[in-house]
Structures are given as C-alpha cells and as structure tokens.
Amino acid sequence: MRVLLTGHLGYVGPMVSQALMMAGHDVTGLDSGFFFEPDGQCLAAADRVGRFPVSDVRDVTAESLKGIEAIVHLAGLSNDPMGELDPALTLAINQTATLDLARCARAAGVERFVFASSCSLYGAAGDTALMIDEEAPLHPVSAYAVSKAECERELAALASLDFAPVFLRFATAFGVSPRMRFDLVLNNLVAWARTTGEIRVLSDGSPWRPLVHVSDMAHAILCVLNTPADIVRARAFNIGRDDNNLTVARIAEIVAAQIPGSRIVITGETGGDPRSYRVSFARARRDLVGFAPRWTVADGAAEIDRWIVDQGLALNDVMSPRFVRLAQLKQHLACGRLDSALRPVRI
Ligand SMILES: NC(=O)c1ccc[n+]([C@@H]2O[C@H](COP(=O)([O-])OP(=O)(O)OC[C@H]3O[C@@H](n4cnc5c(N)ncnc54)[C@H](O)[C@@H]3O)[C@@H](O)[C@H]2O)c1
Numbered sequence: 001m002r003v004l005l006t007g008h009l010g011y012v013g014p015m016v017s018q019a020l021m022m023a024g025h026d027v028t029g030l031d032s033g034f035f036f037e038p039d040g041q042c043l044a045a046a047d048r049v050g051r052f053p054v055s056d057v058r059d060v061t062a063e064s065l066k067g068i069e070a071i072v073h074l075a076g077l078s079n080d081p082m083g084e085l086d087p088a089l090t091l092a093i094n095q096t097a098t099l100d101l102a103r104c105a106r107a108a109g110v111e112r113f114v115f116a117s118s119c120s121l122y123g124a125a126g127d128t129a130l131m132i133d134e135e136a137p138l139h140p141v142s143a144y145a146v147s148k149a150e151c152e153r154e155l156a157a158l159a160s161l162d163f164a165p166v167f168l169r170f171a172t173a174f175g176v177s178p179r180m181r182f183d184l185v186l187n188n189l190v191a192w193a194r195t196t197g198e199i200r201v202l203s204d205g206s207p208w209r210p211l212v213h214v215s216d217m218a219h220a221i222l223c224v225l226n227t228p229a230d231i232v233r234a235r236a237f238n239i240g241r242d243d244n245n246l247t248v249a250r251i252a253e254i255v256a257a258q259i260p261g262s263r264i265v266i267t268g269e270t271g272g273d274p275r276s277y278r279v280s281f282a283r284a285r286r287d288l289v290g291f292a293p294r295w296t297v298a299d300g301a302a303e304i305d306r307w308i309v310d311q312g313l314a315l316n317d318v319m320s321p322r323f324v325r326l327a328q329l330k331q332h333l334a335c336g337r338l339d340s341a342l343r344p345v346r347i
Contacts, residue, residue, distance in 0.1 A: 003020055003025045003026065003028070003068070003069065003225070004029075004065070004110075005017055006071070006074055006075035007073070007074030007078075007116070008027075008074070009031040009033055009035065010031065010074060011078075011173065011177050011181045012074055013031065014178040015178075015214045015218040016074065016221055017029060018218070019215075019218040019219065019222050020072075020218075021049065023222055026050075028050040028068070029051060030057065030075065031055060032075070032342070032344075034329060034332065035325065035328055056343070057101055058092070058100075061104060062103075062105075062107040063108070064104075065105055065108035065110055066108050068108065068110050069111055069112070070110065070225060071101070071110055072114045073101065073102075073114065073116060074116045076093055076094040076097075076116075076147075077089070077094055077144065078325065079325065079326075080120065081325075081326045082326050083143040083145075083147065084144075085329065085330075086340070087143035090144060091147060092341075094147035095150050095151055098115070098151045098155075099154050102155055102158055106158055106162075109162070111162065112163075112229065112232075113155065114166050114221055115155055115165060116170060117152055117168055117169045117170070117236065118145065118169055119169050119172070119238060119240070119277060120142070120144065120148065120275060121140045121148045121149045122138060122139060122279065123138070123139035123142075124141055124274040124276070128276055128277065128278050131242070131245070132277060133238070134235075134236045141274050142275075151167075152167045159233050159234035164229040164232060164233040164234070165233070166224055166234070166235060166237070168217075168237055169236055169238045170217055170239045170240070171210035171238070171239065171240030171279065172184060172210065172212070173211075173212060173214050173217060174186035174187055174211050174213055175213040175214040175300050175303060176214075176304060176307045180307070181323055181325065182319065182323040183326065185251060186255070186301060189255045190255050190259070190304040191318040192318075193255050193305075194262075194308045194309065195314055195315040195317075196315055197263065198265050199256055199262055199264045200265050200267055201248055201249065201264065202267055202270045203268065203270050204266060204268045205248045205252065205266050206247055206248070207247065207248055207275060207276040208245060208246070208277055208278045209246060209247075209248060209277075210238075210245045210246075210277070210279040211300075212244065212293065212295075213294070213300055215295065216241070217239060219291070219292075219293065220237075220239045220284065220288065220291060220293070223290050223291040227288050231287055235287075237284040237287070237288060238280065238281050238283065238284060239281065242281055243296065244295075244296065244297050245278045246297060249266070251297060254297050254298050255301050258298065258302055258305055281293075
C-alpha cells in the first residue's frame with residue numbers, strides 16, 4: 001500500500017515507519033520536525049522514508065495526495081501539557097488541520113485514514129471499578145483530549161463506502177523508541193529511579209492509567225491496514241493490554257522491583273488527578289486482524305532501564321529538552337527557531 005505517515009519523526013512515528021516498511025508498504029513521511037535533531041543524534045534508519053513535498057499538515061492539498069492509498073495520522077501536539085501551551089494552536093493543528101487533511105484525502109481518493117486518538121478522551125471516567133469500552137461516554141478534561149474527541153466525531157461524519165476513517169484510542173505509551181522520551185509516566189519513573197534512586201510520583205498515586213508499548217502501537221496500526229474496511233470504518237478501538245491497566249502507585253512499585261535499592265516517594269505536589277480510567281481492549285483483540293500486543297509494563301521497565309544504562313545518562317540528560325517535548329518546544333520558541341504559530345522562522 002502507498003502510505004502517507006504524518007508525525008514520522010516523533011516518538012511513535014519511527015516505530016510505525018519501521019513496521020510498515022518491514023511489511024512491504026511504500027511509506028512517505030510528513031513531519032514539521034519539532035523534535036528532529038539536525039546533528040543526527042536521533043536520526044534512525046526508520047526516518048529514512050520518502051519525504052512528502054510539504055512538511056506541515058496545515059499545508060497539505062488534495063492534489064498532493066493523489067496516489068496515496070492510506071494515511072496514518074500521528075502528527076500534532078501530542079500530550080496534555082503541550083496542548084495547554086496555546087489551546088487555540090492545539091485546535092488549529094490537532095483539529096482543524098486533521099479535518100482539512102481528511103477532507104483532502106477523501107477528495108483525492110485515499111481509502112483509509114487511521115487517526116491516532118487517545119484513551120485520554122475518557123478523562124474523568126468516574127467509577128474506576130468498571131472497565132470502560134469504546135461505547136463509554138467521553139469526559140475529556142484538557143484541550144488535547146477535547147481535540148481528539150472532536151476529531152473522531154467529525155471524521156466519522158466523513159466516512160463513505162470509499163473512505164474509511166478509523167480511530168485508534170491509544171493508552172499512554174511507554175518503551176524505547178529511536179526518538180526517546182522521558183515525559184511519559186513509565187519512562188519518567190524509570191529514569192528517576194535509575195539516575196537518582198528515587199521514584200517520584202507527583203500525584204497521590206491513585207489515578208488509573210492504561211499503558212501500551214510503542215511497538216504494540218505500531219503493530220496495531222499495521223493490523224488496522226490488514227483488516228477489511230467494513231470492520232473498521234468510522235469505528236474506535238482502544239489499543240493496549242487489559243493487564244497494563246494500573247494505578248500510578250502500582251506502576252511505581254513495578255519500577256522499584258526493576259531497580260533494586262530505589263525507593264518510592266509520593267510527593268502529591270500536583271494534587272488529585274481527575275484523569276483516571278480503566279479500559280477494556282477486547283474490541284481490538286477481537287476485530288483487528290492479528291492484533292496481539294506483547295509488552296507488559298514490567299518488561300518495558302526493564303527495557304527502558306537497560307537503555308538508560310547503555311546510554312550512560314544522568315538526571316540532567318533525561319530531563320533535558322532532547323527527551324522532554326514541552327521543554328523542546330519552549331526552547332524553539334525562546335530562541336526564535338519557531339514563531340508563535342509553530343512555523344519555522346526563516347532568517
Ligand atoms: N505517546 C503517547 O502516549 C500517545 C498516547 C495516545 C495517543 N498518542 C498520539 O499518537 C500520536 C503520536 O504521538 P507521539 O508520542 O509520537 O508524539 P510526538 O510529539 O513525539 O510526535 C508528534 C510529531 O508530530 C509532528 N508535528 C506536530 N505538529 C505538526 C504539524 N503541524 N505538521 C507536521 N508535523 C507536526 C512533530 O514534529 C512530531 O515529530 C499523536 O497524535 C498523539 O496524540 C500518543
């Protein structure tokens with residue numbers, strides 16, 4: 001299949017381009033490169049896909065999509081803190097540009113549009129004794145989560161016999177990627193444990209979080225492309241593993257078991273976190289052809305720990321803009337590399 005992969009230079013993107021290329025797909029990447037390091041430090045073999053003529057999703061035209069059979073749309077401001085940087089910009093990039101891209105895709109005859117949505121749209125789910133599925137009401141509590149919910153609603157309205165939008169509601173990611181991050185809960189707790197001996201939980205530890213490994217996210221995308229359109233058209237799928245639904249306190253315990261001598265410190269400084277949800281992944285297991293996520297949180301903690309040790313990283317490395325997306329964006333803005341619309345400043 002000829003696939004356009006947006007966001008291919010992010011955390012998840014390189015895992016997806018690798019998986020798609022290994023499966024024989026012809027992949028073209030489109031990314032504005034917010035987290036791309038020109039010195040090549042993070043340059044992975046997986047980045048070496050064909051490049052689309054424009055690098056910002058806001059600039060795509062229907063004409064430029066001729067011949068593309070599927071779009072996998074990962075690009076955007078990709079977590080709650082970045083979404084709060086400028087909610088109007090989150091709306092412009094995550095929502096308006098996504099819907100414009102989908103309309104262009106439909107007009108150009110693209111058959112499938114795989115949208116990277118998020119379990120965060122369940123937000124303040126209420127009773128966490130229940131595992132919620134894709135039919136549960138949505139309670140997004142951030143500009144980021146609202147943008148995901150609105151996109152799903154409006155993309156569903158674009159579905160037709162020739163155009164199949166599909167929404168993958170990913171759990172919170174973890175694991176090693178060629179473009180590594182430490183602003184994700186498991187990656188962050190392992191990094192603190194390994195570099196300081198302390199596992200710092202900023203909330204009271206009680207919120208539930210479903211987690212998923214980046215390579216299982218890539219695997220899910222591949223499975224969606226292999227599943228008949230009639231099964232996925234205008235449908236949402238939670239992506240993760242049931243046994244990776246854990247409280248933040250339990251995640252901390254798993255990290256402590258991985259790194260002997262480390263101790264858990266519940267600082268509680270961010271207070272109670274309204275985002276708490278336990279999610280069922282039964283629909284994806286049942287309906288997506290071949291979908292069988294492999295990674296447990298314990299295996300992920302061991303993998304991340306090995307990577308930090310192999311790279312010889314200290315705390316100031318793992319907390320630097322290289323590995324923390326919001327810090328990276330703020331640095332680009334502060335030194336004038338990007339303007340307030342997150343467009344590159346040409347000097
Ligand atoms: N990582 C997670 O825990 C997680 C969980 C659920 C859903 N998701 C979703 O999966 C997708 C990928 O996540 P990620 O962790 O790789 O994010 P990321 O921030 O690491 O990567 C996103 C990429 O999008 C690019 N981008 C941003 N705005 C753009 C624009 N206007 N035009 C072109 N490119 C642009 C950035 O340069 C970046 O390389 C996102 O849509 C995210 O919301 C991620």
